Amino acid sequence: DAGVTQTPRHEVAEKGQTIILKCEPVSGHNDLFWYRQTKIQGLELLSYFRSKSLMEDGGAFKDRFKAEMLNSSFSTLKIQPTEPKDSAVYLCASSLGGNNYAEQFFGPGTRLTVL
């Protein structure tokens, strides 16, 4: 069974560029999460979808971050425009959902460097 897939694994962008990160969740999972991971802030939730509906958009990340789930098997995270402070690892996770304690399965992440 395929796990969560994320592409690309590494991305280098110039300040002001638009970048799009991609995620394919585990087949049959209803919940999808985008996180940002930095050494200082740890794991921060950016977006949360349940059955393709946006449940949470991460408050502070609204301005330049936009996650979309066009179908149940594909999600994108757009950062526009990028800033050097966006340099981080972006993780996608999926879960069966259905209750408050289902395990989340993480992808390997995309390491973003903004110059």
Next chain:
Amino acid sequence: QQKVQQSPESLSVPEGGMASLNCTSSDHNFQYFWWYRQHSGEGPKALMSIFSDGDKKEGRFTAHLNKASLHVSLHIRDSQPSDSALYFCAASLSGSFNKLTFGAGTRLAVCP
């Protein structure tokens, strides 16, 4: 202030030794707790969950939960070099649609 706090920040144990990681919460609404482990270059992976007071054992790993004090711990017996990783405690609220709040993590190094 983070709602899920972990200690210590880093820990070093000899191979074969016992590693003990701690987690406390400031929110009594947290009902469900998880331990996740992240090896370098990978995403976090769930180790075990604990939802009821007491101990839960899975192989070399034992989790303990005290809901009254909101304290969760993870004990790793017979630690192996492959256990070297970043360990996260995570908690979810009842009715939170499966949203997890993560602690900052404890970095464990197991020295051969």
